[in-house]
Amino acid sequence: MLFNVAGLLKSSSGIKQLEAVDGTFDVSWCGDNCSVKGTVLLVRTDSGIWASGKLQTCTPLQCGSCLRLFRQNFEIRIEEEYLPYRDLVSGAIIELRDYEEAFRIDSDNLVDLTYAIREYNELAMPLAPRCERNCRGICSYCGTDLNKKNCLCTTGERDLR
């Protein structure tokens, strides 16, 4: 999700640019992708570009109870500053530490929001995802998906009590 900020970098501090976001990023563990829609307001600051995003993601998750893959929507808000490759006044190349490189405007004046969106979306995801609130999970004895049918092990267990 790349945005060209060449024009903004030439403008004075406080100038804004509103962009529509419509993209995806790969989710490696399931081979699927997460879709992202919304808007991002890019604002020229003294040192770079401030990105303020209001986004909806449709994220693949795995139910911790029945192991089924499902999708859930999240609302995320992004607030990050992106620093230019070169100092805007002196033109000198700005050295950044490795972890800061993700929040850097590249030498083609592009801001890539993917890393930030991925990171903020992870914070929005539940620690123990459930496909539905009343997911009954999988029988630990025979492996039957109890959302689809009952198995005899469950009844047997109840009889014992």
Ligand SMILES: [Zn+2]
């Ligand atoms: Zn489930």
Ligand SMILES: [Zn+2]
């Ligand atoms: Zn069973």
